Amino acid sequence: MAAESLLPNKILLFIFYFVVALNTSINAAANLKLSEEYENDRIMKLPHQPSTPTISQFSGYITVNEAHGRALFYWFFQAQSQPNKKPLLLWLNGGPGCSSIGYGAAVELGPLRVAKKGAALEFNPHSWNKEANLLFVESPIGVGFSYTNTSSDFDDIDDRFVAEDTYNFLVRWLKRFPQFKDHEFFISGESYAGHYVPQVAELVHERNKKREKYPYINLKGFIVGNPETNDYFDYKGLLEYAWSHSVVSDQDYKKARRACNFKLENWSTACVDAMTTVFDRYKEIDIYNIYAPSCLLKNTSAGIASENDFSNTKAQSHGFRRMKLVPGGYDPCYSTYAEGYFNRMDVQKALHINSRGLSGTVRWTVCNDSVFRSYNYTVFSVLPIYRKLIKEGLKIWMYSGDADGRVPVIGSRYCIEALELPLKTPWTSWYYKNQVGGRLVEYEGLTLVTVRGAGHLVPLNKPNEALALIHSYLSGEPLPTHR
Structure with a gap:
């Protein structure tokens, strides 16, 4: 009788261990699949990449809309040290229509920069992946290698469209790279990304409140440089x-x-006539860095749109000019070199561009003129989003190179003053190696930092100061205010 009563218990115990083993096997298989998925995006080495130091990098496509065949291209660099502990930082460029690969990654703050007239890459000792795991995405569709199979999508592109696609990209990228899903997450960008960044932050923040419907993203704040705001x-x-x-x-x-x-x-x-005259005065100099030399190459890419290209209804001048600081001097013609490098077949193969099933090279440009011209400008001001997210406690910084004529520090100061925030730390100098790096002012919920002598692309013009700035933002260590 006792032996008979033990039989069901043994069967139940067997079933229990079987289920545990089965779940373990399923989870192991799922983890292996995830591991294989992101390993497929690993870049072993890019053509003419320096042999040292070792850089852990990945690139590929994330589908953001299956029905329309929409996919965004990314380039990701793990932090140089302690990648398992450091935050995840997303970087976006603006335009609209300009590539975060061509600007942020390959020229400004990535660990690999295009050098030697597009023939090679050089290591950037001031890369922001010293401070964070660094993620660049080409957005919206039509920019760089990002694409759609539905041509009518281009009629719908506006700030809302970009925010939704970027959010979907993040959710699906974190599924591919689940080891980063719990990391502190920050969003950064410059110029027209002054619109993109806070709107993506708002969307992430709102959907984090609906955890029964959306996955949680550990958003902590955002930082924008020379940002279009209002x-x-x-x-x-x-x-x-x-x-x-x-x-x-x-x-x-x-x-x-x-x-x-x-x-x-x-x-x-x-007004259009008067502002056309203003932009005409900038033809002789670089509006994005008024004290820097201009590019004199006849065949260099001129930008996504002339700064004097106005419609009859409104001046829509959100373009970029090209500039680059290289060892031994200033080279403002770098976009020509970037286009030369990223249009090489061996480079595109190494970046997994051929994963789209395409033969030959894909024509890549630093900025896409058609995206700029077709973009629907529907948002006049993102200051309401600042007010909302400041109240929600996100860490928000704005920085500004003070030699930028396109989105100058004067306008950014007007924007911040309009928020009417309580003052914490009055306007003061901050220092880098005993020299004035710029000025800073702290308000309740927002910090403004200027970078002395930098233009529109601060990490390009002042790489040391930019690295000190992002270190301060991410670490919480204050910028030095005394020599």
Whole structure:
């Protein structure tokens, strides 16, 4: 009788251990599949990449919309040390239409920069992957290697479209790289990414509240450089900067002030004419770094749009000019070199571009003119998002190279003043190696940092100061305010 009563227990115990073993096997298989998936994106070595130091890097496509065949291209670098502990930092470039690969990764803050007129790569000793795991994504579709199989998608691209695709990218990228899903996550970018970044942050923040429906992303904050934020303040600052830095005459300045009401969505013909004159004055110099030399190569890419290219309704000048700081001197023609490198068949093969099943090379450009021209500008100001996310406790910084004429520090200061935040630390100098690196001012919920002598692309123009800045932001260690 006792032996008979033990039989069901033995059967139950057997079933229990069988189920445990089965679940273990299933989980192991799932983990192996995940491991294989991201390992397929590993870059062993890029053509003419320096042999040292060793760089752990991945690239490939994340599908963000299966029905339309939409996919975004990414390039990811693990942190140089302690990648399992350091935060994940997403970087976005703006335009709209400019590549985060061509700017952020290959020229500004990635560990590998295009050098020697596109013939090779060089190691960047000031890369931000010293401080974080660094993720670059080409967004929106049509930028760089990112694509869609539905041509009508290009009619719908606006800030909301970009935010949704970027959010879907993040969710699916973290599924491919699950080892980073619990890391502290920050979003960064520059120029028109001043729109992208806070809107993606808001979307992540809101969906984090619906954990029964959406996966949780450990968002901690965002940092933006020379960011387009509010059309009124940005263009008011642009005009005042041009006048205060001797780019335009008193007469040109007064004419534009009389003609333009930047609060209007649609500019008058008189305003368009006056602002065209302002941008014409920048033809002789680089609006993105007013004290730097301009590129004189006849065949260099001129940018996604001329800064004087206005429609009859509104000036839509969100482009970039090309500049690069290289050892031994300043080379403003770097975009030509980047395009030369990324259009090589061996480079595209190493980056897994051929995973799309394409033969030959894909035509890659630093900026896509058609994306810029077809973009639907539907958001006048992202300041309401700042107000909302400041209240929610996100860590928010804004930095500004003070030699940028396109999105000048004057406009950014107007934007921050409009938030009417309580002051914590008054305007003061911060230092790098006993020299003034710039100025900073801290408010409750937001910090503004200027970088002395930098243009629109701060990590390019002032790499040491930019690295000190991102270290301070991510680590919480204050920038030095004394020599």
